[in-house]
Amino acid sequence: MILNTLPRKFYLQDTVTVAKNLLGKKIIRKIGRNEISGIITETEAYKHKDDPASHAYRKITDRNKAMFGDVGIAYVYFTYGMYYCFNVVARNPKVAAGAVLIRAIEPEKGIKRMQENRNKKDLKNLTNGPAKLTQALEITKEQYGVDLTKDSKLYITKGIEVKKITSSPRIGIKEATDKLWNFKINI
DNA sequence: GGGTCGATGCACT
DNA sequence: GTGCATCGACCCA
Numbered sequence A: 001m002i003l004n005t006l007p008r009k010f011y012l013q014d015t016v017t018v019a020k021n022l023l024g025k026k027i028i029r030k031i032g033r034n035e036i037s038g039i040i041t042e043t044e045a046y047k048h049k050d051d052p053a054s055h056a057y058r059k060i061t062d063r064n065k066a067m068f069g070d071v072g073i074a075y076v077y078f079t080y081g082m083y084y085c086f087n088v089v090a091r092n093p094k095v096a097a098g099a100v101l102i103r104a105i106e107p108e109k110g111i112k113r114m115q116e117n118r119n120k121k122d123l124k125n126l127t128n129g130p131a132k133l134t135q136a137l138e139i140t141k142e143q144y145g146v147d148l149t150k151d152s153k154l155y156i157t158k159g160i161e162v163k164k165i166t167s168s169p170r171i172g173i174k175e176a177t178d179k180l181w182n183f184k185i186n187i
Numbered sequence B: 001g002g003g004t005c006g007a008t009g010c011a012c013t
Numbered sequence C: 001g002t003g004c005a006t007c008g009a010c011c012c013a
Helices: A015-021 A064-068 A111-118 A130-136
Strands: A026-031 A034-046 A074-079 A083-089 A099-109 A154-157 A166-168 A182-184
Touching: A015 A034, A015 A099, A026 A099, A034 A111, A034 A130, A064 A074, A064 A083, A083 A130, A099 A111, A099 A130, A111 A130
Parallel strands: none
Antiparallel strands: A026 A034, A026 A154, A034 A099, A034 A182, A074 A083, A083 A099, A166 A182
């Protein structure tokens, strides 16, 4: 069976370009025989030396080493004592590190399972934040380093047509707020 | 509707 | 020891 997973080269472009191109794409998460999926509606680009807000700005560590590794790989990190955030490694080959933070998705399949995972019924609040969508999709540090170009428990495929993209400063950071590397679409 | 603030653990200085 | 790429509960309106 042919899957429309995005090829490796999709992620081998400038991180900001990939952040925009990921909008409208579909994340598939398989848990047992359940399938959960959603359309990506908000992303943020994080780069390397030119980006003080990036985890990769200082140096390579155990946590951020995925950002320096192969593109198309999941970079999951733990924050605020109780949440995970999900990123996809993406960068121009000339750059040492970079990743795209997935901030929000529009629920598609497996909504019931997401509601159970989140203990919430409200569709609006199910996956409209980076820590919310990792809860809904059951993404934890177990998924650190998963190859998103392959048919596994977690991957990304072609999604829908994207019309208008909105750019803003990134959320929740104090540095480099002049860079408009937050990207959104309306569905 | 909007603002404030506590929860909570891990990576890094 | 500090501070975080957050969320939700609580307050006031």
